[in-house]
Amino acid sequence: MKKTTVLAIVSVLLFGQAFARTGDPGHYTFPLSEKVTRQKVTFKNRYGIKLTGDLYLPKNRGSEPLAALAISGPFGAVKEQSSGLYANAMAERGFITLAFDPSYTGESSGEPRNVASPDINTEDFSAAVDFLGIQPSVDRNRIGIIGICGFGGMALNAAAIDKRVTAVATTSMYDMSRVMAKGYYDKLTTEERTKMLEQMGDQRWKDADAGTTAPGPRILPEKLAGNEPQFVVDYFNYYRTPRGFHKNSPNSNGAWTATNALSFMNMPLLTYIKEIAPRPILLIAGEKAHSRYFTEDIYKMASGQKELAIIPNAVHVDLYDKVNIIPFDKMTSFFAQNLK
Structure with missing residues (x-):
């Protein structure tokens, strides 16, 4: 892939376009x-931003407090998509689960809409732990987290700093600060990085003059041109088709503000990955996923109890919703063993 093409894809996938908070939040993908109930909940993070989530409860849970899981992702998705599917499946298996919209997206609050932050989105996981830990049906000493795609990196980041998290699992993990700062496969040159930062600096002048945050280009097109890389086709086939489309999802219906990448390009996630130990980590990726290298590199960096699971023939997006491929049984045994 030519360098200019890589830069263009990074710009489109990561910077995106602002999107008004509208749509049908009652639609789930x-x-x-039949084994669980779902209820809408709200809670605030440490910055006072109100987050909205769905709490999934096993119907036959008995009277004893249960282990719980906070779940979010992918980056640019909402709780009615993959995180809700995971929460639904893990609640079937006996866990109380919370799928939530990150700050500034979906039904959660925060202005401007559809901006991300390595710090605030890490805090969102800890806020979800706060919420779960005060529920009478939850054993607060048995809380784990699951992060999907870009929120896999956030989940690991949260587990490193939040010692209340007993175990953490990721699927199709992205390190968003790495990919924004260095491009895919770390191919972004210093000159290209400088140009991108200069463009966002110019955009800040325009935003300051206008008194509003401007959108960037759409993440995904209305139609494919036919010359896109396969992973872009895979994203399209999930987010832009009935399979995974949701009006509240930036990836389905727009995307990020034009200056969204700034903090990610300056503030690395996963600096303290080794501090998750001795708590266990489960890292899951598809064999044919374009993002597989993020998971494998984190596995090498992490210390202590860690497990790497590579799913044969799976691509990145397969682990969003293909329930016959997502290793829910492995995740169940991992959390059952480690949330004691």
Whole structure:
């Protein structure tokens, strides 16, 4: 892939376009299990931003407090998509689960809309732990987290700093600060990085003059041109089709503000990955995923109890919703063993 093409893809996928908070939040991209109930909840993070989530409860849970899981991701998705599907599946297996919209996206609050932050989005996981830990049905000493795609990196970042998190698992993990700062496969040159930062600096002048935050280009097009890389086609086939489309999802219906990448390009995630130990980590990636290298590199960096699971023939997006491929049984045994 030519360097200019890589730069263009990075710009489109990561910077995106602002998107008004509208749509039908009652639409889910997966059926609710007959074995669980789902209820809308809200809670605030440490910055006072109100987050909205769905709490999934096993119907036959008995009277004893249960282990719980906070779940979010992918980057640019909402709780009615992959994180809700995971929450639904893990609640079927006996966990209380919370799928939530990150700050500034979906039904969660925060202005401007559809901006991300390595710090605030890490804090969102800890806020979800706060919420779960005060529920009478939850054993606050048995809380884990699951991060999907870009929120896999946030989940690991949260586990490093939040010692209340007992175990952490990721699927199709992205390190968003690495990919924004260095491009895919770390191919972004210093000159290209400088140009991108200069463009965002110029955009800040325009935003300051206008008194509003401007959108960038769309993440995904209305139609494919036919010359896109396969992973872009895979994203399109999830987010832009009935399979995974949701009006509240930036990836389905727009995307990020034009200056969204700034803090990620200056503030690395996962600096303290080794401090998750001795708590266990489960890292899951598809064999054919374009993002596989993020997971494998984190596995090498992490210390203590860690497990790497590579799913045969799976691509990145397969682990969003293909329930016959997502290793829910492995995740169940991992959390059952480590949330004691």
